[in-house]
Amino acid sequence: MEDQVYRLLYEVENEHWWFTARKEILLRYLDARLPLPPTARLLDVGCGTGAILESFSRRYQAFGTDTAPQAIAFCRERGLRRLHCGTLDTYPLSEPFDLITMLDMLEHVEDDDGLLRTGRRLLSEGGHILIAVPAFPSLWSRHDEILHHKRRYTRRSLRRLVEHAGFTVEHLTFLNCFLFPVAWMKRVAASATGTGEANDLEIPTRPLNTTLREVFRIERRILPHASLPIGLSLLCLARKGGRA
DSSP, rough: OHHHHHHHHHHHTTHHHHHHHHHHHHHHHHHHHHHOOOOOEEETTTTTTSSSHHHHHHEEEEEEESSSSSHHHHHHTTTTTOOEOOOOGOOOOOSSSSEEEOOOOEGGGGGGGHHHHHHHTTEEEEEEEEEEBBBBGEEEEHHHTTOOOOOOOOOHHHHHHHHHHHHHHHEEEEOTTTTHHHHHHHHHHHHHHHHOOOOTTOOOOOHHHHHHHHHHHHGGGGGGGGOOOOOSSEEEEEEESSSO
């Protein structure tokens, strides 16, 4: 991503409805489906500017890695120190991790299968991986191009990818279900008229930002116990197992 995108992410992550609600949803999801002790070792791959890594660090022995020096610099501004700048295959030898998170980053790499296999080698036996990716190739938009996405996923393609890399899928669900119709109509309209969409990283007006956050965060009570039928993203929890 361009340097200015990292600056923008750092500035909006603690206020923008999508980032704040998603963080709450993911933390609640892990509490319910994978309760880990404070001694658990977690590696956040593609940690970006560190907003969710900061929350992980309050709960676990959390580490972060990202290929962008700008992202790592913003993580340090948050006071984070367990950081590595580089690709995952250059991560220093260490004790195996209990959980690896890849949250909205698989879509950024050419070889997503290879990245998952590398992550698998860093996990302890029975360790888990939590993945979030954008859903539906038909929703491709200018936002994907700004963030340098390579692809969007379907439920079937994500399951196939994760299992092929040697994981056993324990839970697979869509995420951001209730706002899907609004997003779909916006993107269809933009495509039909040839007009650009609003920047998804801009913070809406305060009333709209609050409304969108409250609608999205409803899913914090649903996701751990259900598989939503549709959504803007996909969320997958998988365990190290199967073939290497």
